[in-house]
Amino acid sequence: MYGLVNRAVEKLVCSRFGEPAWERIKARAGVDVEFFASNESYPDSMTYGLVAAASAELGLPAATILESFGEYWVLEVAPAGYGAMLDSAGRTLPDFLENLPHFHTRVAMIFPNLQPPRFETSDRTQDSLVLHYHSNRLGLEPFLLGIIRGLGKRFQVAVQVDHIGSRGTGSDHETFRITWSAGGAA
Amino acid sequence: MTPPPDIGLDAAQVGDVFPFHFAFDRDLQVLAVGRSLGRMLPGFRVGQALADTLLLYRPSLPLEPARIPSLHGQPVIFRTVASKDWLRGQLLPLADGSGWIFLGSPWFTQPSDLQRNGLEVGDFAAHDTVADVLQILQAQQMAFDDMKAIMQKLSQQRAESRRLSARLSALIGNLRGGVLVEDPERRILIVNQAFCTLFGIPADPVELVGLDCSNSAEQSKHLFAEPEAFVTGIRLALENRRTLTGEILTLRSGHILERDYVPIFSEGSYQGHLWHYRDITDRITAERALRLETSRLSVTLANIVDGVITTDSAGAITLLNTAALRILGASESELLGFPLAEVFRLRRSNASADGDPVAQVLGSGVAWETGSSRNEWRWLDTLDGRQLRVVASIAPIRGSVDNAGLILVFRDVSKEFEVEELKRDFVSAVSHELRTPITSMKGFLDTVLGDPEMPVEVRTEFLGVVRSQLKRLAGMVEKILQFSRLEAGQKMELAAFDLTALAGEIVAELTPISGSRSVAIDWDGPNIPVEILADREQIRSVLVNLLTNAIKFTPDGGSVGIGVREDGGETVVAVRDTGIGIRAEDLPNLFQRFYRAPSSGQHAPGTGLGLSIVKEIVQRHGGQIHVDSRPGEGSTFTVRLPTRPSA
DSSP states (O other), rough: BBHHHHHHHHHHHHHHHHHHHHHHHHHHHTOOOOOTTTBOOOOHHHHHHHHHHHHHHHHHHHHHHHHHHHIIIIIHHHHHHTTTHHHTTTTSHHHHHHHHHHHHHHHHOOOTOOOEEEEEEEEEOOEEEEEEOOSSOOOHHHHHHHHHHHHHHTTEEEEEEEEOOOOOOOSSEEEEEEEEEESSSS | OOOOOOOOOOOHHHHHHHHTOOOEEEBBEEEOOOHHHHHHHHTTTTTTBGGTEEEEEESOOOOOGGGGGGTTTSSSEEEEETTEEEEEEEEOOOTTSSEEEEEEEESSSSHHHHTTTTTGGGGGOOOOOOOOHHHHHHHHHHHHHHHHHOOOOOOOHHHHHHHHHHHHHHHHHSSEEEEEETTTTEEEEEEHHHHHTTTTSOOHHHTTTTTTTTTHHHHHHHHHHHHHHHHHHHHHHHHHHHOEEEEEEEEEEEEEEEEEEEEETOOOOOEEEEEEEOOOOOHHHHHHHHHHHHHHHHHHHHHHEEEEEEOTSSEEEEEEEEHHHHHTTTOOHTTSSSBHHHHOOOTTTSSSSOOOOOHHHHHHHHOOOOOOSSGEEEEETTTTSOEEEEEEEEEEOOSSOOOOOOOEEEEEEEHHHHHHHHOOOHHHHHHHHHHHHHHHHHHHHHHHHTTTOOOOHHHHHHHHHHHHHOOOHHHHHHHHHHHHHHHHHOOOOOEEEEEHHHHHHHHHHHHHHHTTTEEEEEESSSOOOOOOEEEHHHHHHHHHHHHHHHHHTTTTTTOOOOEEEETTTEEEEEEOOOOOOGGGGGGGTTSTOOOOOTTTTTHHHHHHOOHHHHHHHHHTOOOOOEEETTTEEEEEEEEEEEEOOOO
């Protein structure tokens, strides 16, 4: 997993629960990394371990933590990390979602050691589209949900996300119908 | 080289593939503007002069129609007049020869250039690498930010490390103990002045940093009473690398040092070690003095008659002396740690409770006492079921903390109270008994002296009464003196004599008295010699007292008996009478000093000392006295004396 992701988990925990909580979480997860380099690849097990330890330490379900983390990622981490690139990734929510595949294609090209997820969009209408999420990582759907909700807030539209297909029901990827309407975040 | 296939791009496709293209005619008037370029340069429109918006930046030539053909085949860079942005690409002649077309895209060096120009990533053609370059630049920026963050963190850590190091050095420098910190190769990292002073090193501690201490034990061993043990101790500590605390070392000067050895490990790796030496001579001396003082205090406490108890701040017992245990009737193990308030409950003589003085003192910090005189006693119910009169005082112990517990000092005044009471009774009784013959004598003497004409026979009779009263008075005084002598520990004059003969003498002496009352004195048992080793005068006193009492309390016409016999190694004397007898409830007090049974006063005068004198003498001879009595039937006093009392 991208070091930026682990850094973001750290920032989220420190900003909301304090640095001692993060140190306890790291100790519980057996993670002895003082500094996560943004563009470095770290084992997925480390990220999963941190999320599980945070869940145990903070007494919150892992899915809740991941969804919070998704929102935090969009609203706090990505603007700081990607800066102007994020601002140039799309003027509207659907434009941004349609740029996601290109963005991840570039990431895969620039950082060959990373294994970014692959996105596709389809069935775009005036107020919805279908987002296809391909990943060899399991259990990160709440993270994606949080990201989409965070994007709704970023573009100031109300967002509804329906999980319409998943690997658990026979599909080879996760499918979400995303519906938006003007008038602020949902 | 194979020519490229004709892909037949139409104008719309050219627009998609080169969204930043523009075309101009031979007069340098704009003929077409690509979609994305139009977004970037909203004022760049068809029909406008090219030079109004763009300059030719490379090659660095004036933008003139005649020069355009020479640019064909070269990389060309235009610069926007207003924003100074670059467009890099190449020029191709239009197929109809009407002008030229520029195929290229903006050259941005910062991701923020996109937003500044109103563009987004989707405005670039998919094959255009500008967005990828910007992505790489962004990644580089991230890495750079990481580096800055790491450098900042390292700087903070180094600053914190320097602060800690400075604090540690200041702390160690100011420690009273000598401290030496060495690295794994035994080079000095930190040493303080106290260490230098202890080991007589005439150098500034700062100058010693970095010096090798490998041979320091050999160099310093002469300072120690056991030099080789000092060297061996250091060697073993360094080999074992285990924390050692409180090792005692004696210097040849007589000073005593305490040493700690602390190995320093960081993440499992040995980083060196710390030696800490403290001169504890004063402490050891103080501890010895304290032990001596404690011992003195223990001995003092054990030997005083007052009970002493101390508690902790919660009122739990921490110390008791022997007297306290004796008075309370319990053992030390039963009481240590027990709440004092539970075992020391006082009642006033009128049965009202005294509150809880223990809690009172613990709460208020103000001392409490029953009163300074013996009259201000309280009842104390002991743990073994006795009731004692005590006087007590409780005071808070003020140590380094406000409430360090309390100390209780108390005294059993039961005996003293009883003696006081008896003395009071005695004074009253003796005053009365002395006054009676004195009053009688005074009356008769006044009569005799006031009547010179009194017939001689009457005068003789009255003077006889006076003599009789004087004799009685002398007898009382003698008893008081005898009692006083016994109380003072009069020495016994032991001698062998025939007790039967002594008893006979006394019977003979008392027969006139008993005869005057028609009381017969009988000899009970065989009248054979019984030799005994005893103080003859004291034994005489015993027999006189018993026989006199028997006669005194026997009504006229009754009888008194005395018998002497041997029983094993004992000599037994029994004195019986057919007198008024003694009530059962009076028997336990019969031998107490100054005690007079309530029924005795109406029958005969007395001091209440006779029987206590008898008991004291018998006990001093190692014997016992026993009384059997029934009211109205008489009494028998039996004295058992060892024939040969032990020394």
